Each structure stands twice: as C-alpha cells, then as structure tokens.
Amino acid sequence: MCSMEHWDTRTLDEKVDKQLYQRTALSRKPEELIKKELEEAKICTTQKKNYKI
Numbered sequence: 001m002c003s004m005e006h007w008d009t010r011t012l013d014e015k016v017d018k019q020l021y022q023r024t025a026l027s028r029k030p031e032e033l034i035k036k037e038l039e040e041a042k043i044c045t046t047q048k049k050n051y052k053i
Contacts, residue, residue: 011041 002012015021020037027033 005038005041007041011044014044015041 024030024033
C-alpha cells in the first residue's frame with residue numbers, strides 16, 4: 001500500500017504509529033477503513049507540500 005501511494009518514511013511511521021495495519025485486520029469493513037486512511041494521507045501530504053512552499 002505504501003509504494004502504491006508513494007508514502008515517504010515519515011508517513012509510513014505515522015501509519016504504523018496509528019496502528020493502521022491492526023485496525024484494518026480487525027475491521028469489519030476493511031475496504032472502507034483503507035479508503036478513509038488513504039484520503040486522510042492525501043490531505044496530509046497536500047498540506048505538507050503547501051507548507052513547504
């Protein structure tokens with residue numbers, strides 16, 4: 001998932017810290033959880049890019 005979304009190591013560390021993998025495995029609707037997390041990551045990445053400018 002991280003290579004598909006082009007996450008840097010900081011983003012991957014954040015996801016691990018949030019226990020994304022455990023929550024996905026335990027979720028009754030893992031597809032929805034993954035979509036939500038990816039959307040949040042995209043927003044976060046966009047904000048970081050805008051901040052650097």
